[in-house]
Amino acid sequence: MTTKLSTTKLETIANDIREDIIRMLEEAGSGHSAGPLGLADIFTALYFDVMNHDPKNPDWPERDILLLSNGHCVPVRYATMAHAGYFDRKELKTLRKFGSRLQGHPERTRLPGMETTSGPLGCGLSQACGMALAMRMDGITNRRVFVIMGDGELNEGNVWEAAMLGGKYKLNNVIGIIDRNNIQIDGPTEQVMPLEDLKGKWESFGWHVLEVNGNDIEAVIDSLQMAKAIVEKPIMIIAYTIPGKGVDFMQSDFHWHGAPPNHEQAKIALHELRTLGGKIRSEHE
């Protein structure tokens, strides 16, 4: 992105992305609501400010790479990519439908700009490490590999295998982002399988850890820029997010992890997003 957008503009984009997530999921009749809503600010920061990328040339060799390791959150990526100009927003309504490029879980070979196929958890960080190793072999230092993981996903052993490798090789062009929303399918993360002391865990594996409010776009951008400046270690950003962010009845309720809104619920959710939680009058009413 050449011209920097204002924080207000970015917040508007994130809100539009949330509206699209609700519409897509209602139309699809299945899929995950909470995670994608919570991640909208981080995706906006990446696609509209931080990442070097070109929606008209998804394979641009100089681009930064973004891996979505927790593939079930892909509605937020589809919506963000459409807003960024990778494809028409109308296509968002095909989510999870037969013949769609927007599969229930992302498939690289179907959609340009989707950097890898994911869904089965725990495989993103190690692919990011492989990409970073390849860049090092080729002497490439101006590209970054961003990888987003869910917090529940950190139960997977493969993540920690990659954590050891990243620390060993000091892969400083890997920037991991943990969506720390404290929920997973069976309940709160600290009940299902406790992750704390999460910061201490990553630091002990040789990572430089940053913490940020993942629903504060400006703070997220600052944190990602800071991550780019750290050269001696790989970086892990623990981004604290509110699952279901922006839709009151979904927020912080783990039942919305894997469920879509029905028509009535979608109406309420869209109204809430359009009025920014009742703070403004909607133009659409």
Place this chain on the structure above:
Amino acid sequence: MSNLHLADITGDLEQEPIRKGFGRGLLKAGQLDKNVVAACADLTDSTQMSLFKAEFPDRFVEIGVAEQNLATVGAGLAAMGKIPFVSSYAAFSPGRNWEQIRTTACLNERPVKIVGSHAGVSVGPDGATHQMLEDIALMRVLPNMVVIVPGDALEAERATLAMAQDGRPNYLRLAREATPIITTDKTPFEIGSAYVYEKGSDVTIIATGTMTYQSLVAAEQLYKDGIDAEVVHVPTIKPLDAETIIKSVKKTGCVVTVEEGQVIGGLGGAIAELLAENYPAPMRRIGMLDRFGESGEPNQLLEHFGLDAKHIRLAAHEVTDRKNQN
């Protein structure tokens, strides 16, 4: 005899572990293409990646004992245009990391080269945990995956060079013990081709890996018994060379398959599927019959589990008799 420039199996054959051919092939592939890279899960010497590592230390990644990471780091390397060979013992890769291979290599269409060494009961004293028998079945069932099981060290070397130029995910199965070298520098190898190593008209013996030599020995014995056996060597189990196999069975009318692994889903399974749909014929499958191995000396175990020329010969007699009774 065919024009495949094979060694004379009645003479004294040189022996070498098949995995050594992989080691040489990888080094050559690395010399030919700078994008060839390697990663290993703490078995660099055993899997013979040490040659490559010594010449190209900057293109080698030591993963440690972490096979899930081995496969997925491989997928990441492949995403950046590298041709990653990733090796461990077959029991662990693809034994432990099957889902990672399925999602990040096969569905994701990244050309990761999975190299599984120490397959089969001929691993010997290490016992059942380390004698991988299910790898062919595990890899054969995956869309986009190519499955290669070379018959000797020279073929493993050629197969490795061919893999470096193949744009698909590949699995290469290697054995630990010294195996007689039955091919020469002039013997052809192409991914996807089966080769008639011995022409015959009475029974088709279809073999892969270490069992091809045993099948050639069995064919010699069968000739003395008055049975003219055709030996088809199948170094690529997927994609299967249906044409060569069906042509041979149409000629001979009966078939024995031989492999050092589970027949369920293995070479035996693949040939049974192919023939059942195209040309059903009396058939016997030699291999591991739905059971695990155990500790012992390699030859002792091969004999115990019926994986030698003696048992191949008996099976060939049996299917020939069944054919003649029909």
